[in-house]
Amino acid sequence: MEIQPVSPQGSSIPTKIFYPQQTVRCSGPAAFRNQLARDIACLLDVDDDVTSWSCLSEALRYGGEVYFPDLLVERESCRTLIQADNRCEGAPTWLIEAAHLAGFEIQILARPDLPDVRLRNAKDLLRYARYEVALDDRVRLLAALEEHGTLTVAECLSVFRNVPPIPGLASLVLARIVAIDLDDALIAPETIVRRYRG
Template identity: 50%
Template sequence: MSIEPSPPPAWKTAPQGQTFYPSATIRCDGPAVFRSQFARDVACLLDVDDAITEWRCQPLPFSDGQEFYRPDFVAKVGNDIIVIDAATDDTPLWIEGAVRADGHQYEAVRRAELPLIRLKNAKDLLRYGNFQTGLEDRVRLLAALDEHGTLTLAECLSVFRETRPIAGMASMVLNRFIDIDLDEALIGPESTVRRRRG
């Protein structure tokens, strides 16, 4: 199942010229347009969610027969489509029923529910989302992980020759070549790095 594109209406987008940190996205298919920093933070978590293969901003319009509303995101998880909202007091109460009636799952994310450590790690990684790790560095690091099983982040940094070390590491995490824990603590020199399998 594909995620059908649709341009967001002007009233649902951020004011012209307004941007939200960080600017890079990894699995966003289409324009990255956010109506708030809260929505941008939710999108950061989508990019580091292993279950999500791609996502779009505000692509699906829904109606209760009187008004139209576009949720913040739609994400592809396997063969399923999940509609995701950065829910606020302005989110219409009817939207969940409308999404489910259309055959999709609906998830409302509240600001208080955001996993703060994971979010900070995701935003730190996405700061380097526009970098690409050089082939030589990528092969060298994967070979080292094959040999040792795991390495600390500090040990991995010494492998890089072509790419800025932190940028290279972040790119490899975001592009799912390697794994690093995002939930227990902020990424640091002692963080354990593993090769991604499967």
């Protein structure tokens, strides 16, 4: 489905909706130019340093031209613009210079820059971003982790009584209540779960 978000200056930016649609730390509408930009945003939702991100929200100007980079990322230490380097949709050549003049860090990311395993795990988790975990389920899991230090995914499943176990666990990972390793392998029964220590 194609939509046309309108920039603050009134010009439309061609975007589409890409999957997964759920987000956790997006402020504003989640609409993207391409799948690469969406995949980068998936990784932002599981990046512990990111407090929030937004799509096509910051205008860069150079001469008489205006361009909206794909993502604006808010971290405790800085604000960074990210442009997806999708070969068939070229960004202006002046983008990096304009970002620096405006006081932003900027990253240009291409498909090979994205970590495959982490991206697949992020997409798997985000399917369940709309689930809410009841207090008793959350407390049971945290109490078990306090007692044992760590548990496997398989061992965690029995504590959930009010929400399906996998969506419940995924929701707690996305909420930064518990943590799992997303980089070494795809999430599996033997994946280790621990309390999140931010």
